[in-house]
Amino acid sequence: MSQVSGAGLVVASRVPGRTADPSLVDGVRARLARRGTPPTDADVTAAVRAAGTVLGSRALAELGTAVRAEVLGAGPLQPLLDDPDVTDVLVNAPDDVWVERAGRLERAGVDLGTAAQVRELAVRLAAAGGQRLDDASPTVDARLPDGTRLHAVLPPVAGGCTLVSLRALRQRAFALEELVAAGAVAPGLAPVLRALVAARASFLVSGATGSGKTTLLSALLSLVPGDQRIVCIEESGELTPDHPHVVRLLARGANVDGAGAVGLAELVRQALRMRPDRIVLGECRGAEVRDVLMALNTGHDGGCATLHANTARDVPARLEALAALAGLDRAALAAQAASALEAVVHLRRDGGRRYVAEIAVVRRDGSGELVVETAVGVAPGGVPVRAAGWAALARRLGA
Known part of the structure; x- marks a missing residue:
């Protein structure tokens, strides 16, 4: 309900909390549509005021929040x-x-x-x-x-x-120290992860959906020296590294006529012309694997990407499946990947816990097959345990 004040202004007698009057929302939408430009939060607040609803500052803020949720947000x-x-x-x-x-x-x-x-x-x-x-x-x-x-x-x-x-996309990147404090990274693994970044090693962050791959990669990219240029190639812009020089290339789908698509593979090729110090592929899940491996084999070290995989040992099979989409056979993929990639950081999700389960090295075995071999794992209690691949990883990191 509303009433008319002595000044002849409409004053709402009740603010409906998190909901907004549908007629008010429709009016705000119509007003914003006439602007012809993407609306901002300030535009919505101004449109609410212009709709003739006069409220106290707190009530107006609550109503504005509800209308913004309906107009700009997820209702x-x-x-x-x-x-x-x-x-x-x-x-x-x-x-x-x-x-x-x-x-x-x-x-x-x-x-x-x-x-x-x-x-x-x-x-x-x-x-x-x-x-x-x-x-x-x-x-x-x-x-x-x-x-x-x-x-x-x-x-x-x-x-x-x-x-x-x-x-939800969290705008702030977690620092590596915060991930250690939260139990996502064992304290003994933090120096190894720092060394991977400092040594400009090219690596994959693997794991299942929702295991924290993007969160970890953002934290590691935040460790890149500030005088280096990071080019992030993504579909949805989820990486949020705390770094002064990050540029993004976002894939675009086709329009209603089936034209205008710009895929990840094309963006990887474009990134090579942008003077990158680090090329980062937000998620490798298609034929773009060929282009990113080729990029990392042309002197662009320190690159990285995320990859869906059940375990670190399953990464070669996953890469082979993606490479087949790009026309690469098994032998060509093994040659490209072994030369381009040096490590795999694998995350696991157990119930509500997400954590780095192992760090592995990438190599070819005696028969030329691509192999991912565990270098350091995490025992119960969060204690790092060296494995067969540790010596090779330590040599690469200068440890």
Whole structure:
């Protein structure tokens, strides 16, 4: 309800917390649409004021937050994404919303209304990420303006309700010391990781989905000397190194006519012309493996990438599968990888715990096969244990 003040201004008598009047949201959207430029938080606040709603400063801030969530953010899901302990928000149905908090899945007390409203939210978020989501294109993988990664699937591919997965991007990179304090890196492994970066070794960070690969890589890139130029090549811009000289190249999908796509392989080739000191591939999962290995074999040492793999020993098989997409046979891949890569840092996820499980070296065996051999592992209790590949790693790091 609202009432008219003595000055003739409309004053809201109740602010609905985290929700906003749909008519107010529609009015703000229409006002912002007439601007013709991407709206900012300040634009939304100004539009709320211009809508004739006059409130106290605290109430206006609360209403502005709710409207911004509806116009620029993820609506009722935005408070979950704003929680620093939440890494993923998963929508299975209007009343079936889950979050991953501190490494564990738990149900969130959020009701999104109806299946049609979930679909509407997913379509709006996809549009905010510059992507299309409709019956002709029922799946989408997009990066939202605030860095949040969106994946959505529409029915009937998704079954009864639109499925939405949101991964929050934390703007601040963790320092290696913080990862040690959190138990993600054993104290004895920290000097080895520092030495990998200092020695300009080229390495892969491997692990399963959600094991912390991007977090660790961001922390390691933060150790690169400030007078070196880092070129990050990604699909969704998730790397956040604390470094003064980082430039990004982001892949772009095709438009509705199927034209205009710029893939990771092309971006790797472009990065070679940008005077990089370190070439970083955010995630290697396709034919771009050929281009990044070729880049690291042309004098661009100190490069790195992340790779999905179950264990460090499985990395050769994973690379072979990706190389096949690029037309490289097994022997060619082994020659390229053994020359380009020197180490693999593998992360494991056990329940709610994510940690560096081993550091391995990359080499070819007597028959020419590509081998990843453990150099140092982590015993129960977080104690580093040297393994067969330690001598080779120590020689490379000058230890």
